[in-house]
Amino acid sequence: MKIALFGATGRVGQQILQLAIHNGHTITALVRNRSKLDKHEQLTTIQGDARDSQAVEQTIKGADVVVSALSTDKTTTLTDALPHIIQTMEHAAIRRIVTIGTAGILTSRTEPGKFRYETSESKRRLTFAADQHRQVYEMLSASGLDWTIVCPTYLPDGAARGNYRVEENLLPIGGKEITVGDTAHFAYDVVTQDKWIMCRVGIAY
Structure with missing residues (x-):
């Protein structure tokens, strides 16, 4: 398989690589x-730079699947890059994309119809990163691509343990954290096995 990878030097991206x-x-x-x-x-x-459409086109050319582990990094890089990625994929007839998001954009259990980061379920006071990931979710939802957003909760460094739980569009009940290693392992499985098409996936222990 030929994989186009964005965010390869980040914590999750390096392990997916x-x-x-x-x-x-x-x-x-x-x-x-x-x-x-x-x-x-x-x-x-x-x-x-992922915000450069030509660099994006060069990266995606000939790929079977696109993986984005881009972080928000207190910038709009993520939301600036995604339109270029989506447009390039559509022009090249590449359908499959897997991205790393955040549990904040999963559906709230206590207030259905809202994202977790909009409710008391989220413990984070700053919402910039979640808002960036929400925009990515909305862009992918409006596209014709076969997308999956892997949504980890608190993400400490650590190796894969393999005993994690996943749930479509929701954070598993009681989930508090998930290591970088297990997040990368799950995302890699999603990429290679075409699982969880067109949904957000919450992942936690």
């Missing part, structure tokens, strides 16, 4: 700084 390489896939990754990724025969790195 390593899983893809380990399992024999070919990856093209768009990065701001090539020196942050080790060279590998299965990996092609393109130096550039």
Whole structure:
């Protein structure tokens, strides 16, 4: 499989990249700084910015699937990049995209019709990141793509344990955290097995 990867130097993106390489896939990754990724025969790195439509087109060209592990990073990079990614995919007739979101954009259990970050279910006072991910969800929902948004809750560093729970559009009841390793592992499975099409997936222990 040929994977176009955005956010390959981030915490989750790096681990998705390593899983893809380990399992024999070919990856093209768009990065701001090539020196942050080790060279590998299965990996092609393109130096550039995800907000640049030409860099996005070069990254996605020839891909079977697109993976975005872009973070908000207190900027609008995520919402600036997604329109370019969606447009390029549509022009190239590439349908499958998997992104890493946040549990804040899952449906609230206590107030149906609202996102978790809009209710008391979310403990975070700052909503900038959740709002960015909500815009991505809305853009993907309006597209004709086969999308999945993996929505982890509190995300500490740590290896994959494998005992996590997942639920469509909701955070599993009582879920408090999920490691970076398990988030990457689940996202990789979604990419390679075409699971959870056109839905948000909450993931937690």
